[in-house]
Amino acid sequence: MRLLAEGLSARRGEDLIFKDISFDLAGGEALVVTGPNGSGKSTLLRVLAGLLGADSGRVRLKGGPAGFDHPRELSHYLGHRNAMKRELTVEENLIFWQRFLGDSPGGSGDGLVEAATAVGLADIIHLPFGYLSAGQQRRMAMAKLLVAYRPIWLLDEPTAALDVSADRLFAGLVARHLERGGIVIAATHQALGFTGVKSLEMTGFFH
Amino acid sequence: MTALFLRDLKLSVRAGGGAMIGVLFFMTVVAVIPFGVGPDLNLLARIGPAILWIGALLASLLGLDRLFQAEREDGSLDLIMMQETPLLLTVLVKCAAHWTATGLPLVVASPFLGLFMNMDERAIGATMLTLLAGTPAITLIGAVGAAVAVALPRGGLLVSILVLPLAIPVLIFGVSAVYAAIEDPAPFLPPFMILMAITLFFAVIGPVAAASALRHSAD
Incomplete structure (x- = not known):
């Protein structure tokens, strides 16, 4: 499977944010x-x-499962916000996302305990999400990436609020996902520290 | 989809969920009416169905603005919109959960409040039945308002104002069906059928409109 971006540009309101971004990523x-x-x-x-919506250009998938020509439905998106409910326990949150997201064709997600163990927080999944510290919340949001299988991960500043050991843990999760043939696009300043990583530097416009 | 329904139900009964807020408001509104109107039992019985309906209408407008706003604030809305499942189906399921958590308790509470208003069994039964048929329409109309106001930080009042004009027909046909049931010459079925038609109509229009409003509010 290949993820291709061809001459992408985007606007927010009237302002052009970036233009003519192209890349080609394989599994x-x-x-x-x-x-x-x-x-x-x-x-x-x-x-x-x-x-x-892109202002011009397009994103497409080549060689993916039949019926998917945009990466949207095959992607995990981890934004600035964690998409977890403070009132529910971590376990309830993860079970919900596991069942709601479902697995994409070609893989299966980890079990709940397995995912929580992978982020190093298996012993606190019975707590309400709101009780956790900011770093723990971020780790749990990463566990969400593991409970349902998606070949593409889109990560926006995934390591914000994380300590050094969690940084390493995150790099490990990404490495494991890549080994299984996944694609990762991350906006991060952390060096992932292994081969097969391409980089794209956004310069912005000077106004 | 069942997962979403169950999660929304759970959220609405947890702290800050607001399932009970609507019922409490409904009780407050109806309970103060006899004090204001005075102990004229015949008058209370006559205006009872209308008061119950107005109370239920206002109570169901209360929690509507949080329907999508809470999802947007914690980022869940982004993930919900990225899925294969059509967004309008997701909206419909969220409406169903919202109605079960906030509309159904109003229907259940209405017989007790009917006693406050000196209504007889027939009037209480008719009010309960029309509320059961009519309150889903208010939730479905409200979903459109909630979706339009999703990006506004204090959209609560705006949602009520947007929704109220569309909800007026529900009120009119709901109340007239109840009066038709207790006053002999008027037939009960025609207004009741129209009430159900309104609910079905908004079950189709509401999710479509709400889904397209959500798509356009994405930033």
Whole structure:
């Protein structure tokens, strides 16, 4: 499966945020998007997730499962917000997303305990999500990536609020996903530290 | 989809969920009427069905603005919109959960409040039946308002104002069906059928309109 972006540009209101971005990622490859604040990293990820229309250009999938020509339905999107309910326990949150998202064709998600163990928090899944610290909440949001299978991960500043050990843990999760032939596009300043990583630097426009 | 329904139900009974808020408001409104109107039992019995309907209408408008706003604030809405499942189906399921949590308790509470208003069994039964048929329409209309106001930080009042004009026909036919049931010459079925038709109509229009409003509010 290949993920192709061809001459993408996007606007917010009247302002052009970026233009003419193209890349080509095969399974097992990661793209790290870097750039100063306001250079359009989040906007690019939202365009890839299908949450924002591109002004020109297009995103498409080649060689993916039949019936999917946009990456939207085959992607996990981890944005700035964790998409978990504070009132529900971590377990209830994860079960909900596992059942609601379902697995994409070609893989299956991890079990609940397995996913919580992978982010190092297996012993606190009975707590309400709102009780956790910011770093723990972020880790649990990552566990959400594991409970349902999606070949493409779109991650927007995934390691915000995380400590050094969690950074390493996150790099491990990404590495495992790439080994299984997944695609990762992450807006992050953290060096992922392995081969097969492409990088895209967004410069932004000077106004 | 069942997962979404169950989650929304759970959320509405947890702290800050607001399932009981509507019923409490409904009780407050109806309970103060006899004090205001005075102990004229015949008058209370005559205006009872209308008061119950107005109370239920206002109570069901209460929690509507949070329907999509809460999802948007924590980022869940993004994930919900990315799925293969058509968005209008998701909206319909959310409406069903919202109605079960907030509309159904109103229907259940209405017989007790009917006693406050000195209504007889026939009037109480008719009111309950019309509320059962009519309150889903209010939720479905409200979903459109909630979707339009999803990006506004204090959209609560705006949602009520947007929704109220569309909900007026529901009120009119609901109340007239009840009066038709208790006053002999008028037939009960025609207004009741129209009430059900309104509910079915908005069950189709509501999710479609709400889904397209949500798509356009994405930023």
